Amino acid sequence: EAGVAQSPRYKIIEKRQSVAFWCNPISGHATLYWYQQILGQGPKLLIQFQNNGVVDDSQLPKDRFSAERLKGVDSTLKIQPAKLEDSAVYLCASSLNSVSTDTQYFGPGTRLTVL
Amino acid sequence: AQSVAQPEDQVNVAEGNPLTVKCTYSVSGNPYLFWYVQYPNRGLQFLLKYITGDNLVKGSYGFEAEFNKSQTSFHLKKPSALVSDSALYFCAVRDLSSGQAGTALIFGKGTTLSVSS
DSSP: OOOOEEEOSEEEEOTTOOEEEEEEOOTTOOEEEEEEEOTTSOOEEEEEEETTEEEEOTTSOTTTEEEEOTTSSOEEEEESSOOGGGOEEEEEEEESSSOTTOOOEEOOOEEEEEO | OOEEEOOOSEEEEETTSOEEEOOEEEOSSOEEEEEEEEOTTSOEEEEEEEOSSOSEEEOGGGOEEEEETTTTEEEEEESSOOGGGOEEEEEEEEEGGGOOSSOOOEEOOOEEEEEEO
16 A cells, blocks of 8 residues: 655745645545644644645644645645744654544655754 | 554674564554664665454564553564564554544654664
8 A cells, every 4th residue: 555645855945935745635524634843853733634624723824824635635735934933854744544542654754944 | 642662772683592672552543553674874774564354464574573562562573583574663652533634644752773793
């Protein structure tokens, strides 16, 4: 079974530029998460989708971050404009459903460096 | 509010010795607890989870964890450490009664395990 795919793996941009990350979840997984992992910290949720609907985006900085999952499969996370503090690893995860006992499976992440 | 604490930034053990990585949690209801491992430049890999039932949970790669409700702990253990176990370990919790809209995990800050040969 293929895992969660993410691209690109690495991205370097200058502040105020825009950037987009892509995620393709495990086939058949209805729930998709984006997490931000800053160096030295655990991952923190940015947004959760159930199919193509948003379940929780309470911690998404909506003035600069946006995400979509238009067809309920793959997803894109965008930052515009980027700030220095956005330097982090962006992890995508998926689970079968939004059942609380479901295991989340993570992709390899995209490491973003903002200069 | 939900929270997870991993009190040790780093744990050092010799190969062949038992290892323990500590985790304590704070939730208002019944917790669902998870352990993940992260190798350099890779995503998090699921090790095991506690949902209900037996307090001793067995997981991947010979790891196990013991749920202790009275001490609000969920320590990760392995009887005999391998050099290849060296990695960053994360404990995470999900609390059904927190009122949060979704089912996201709350992670600790991680513990680096270093196993020497």
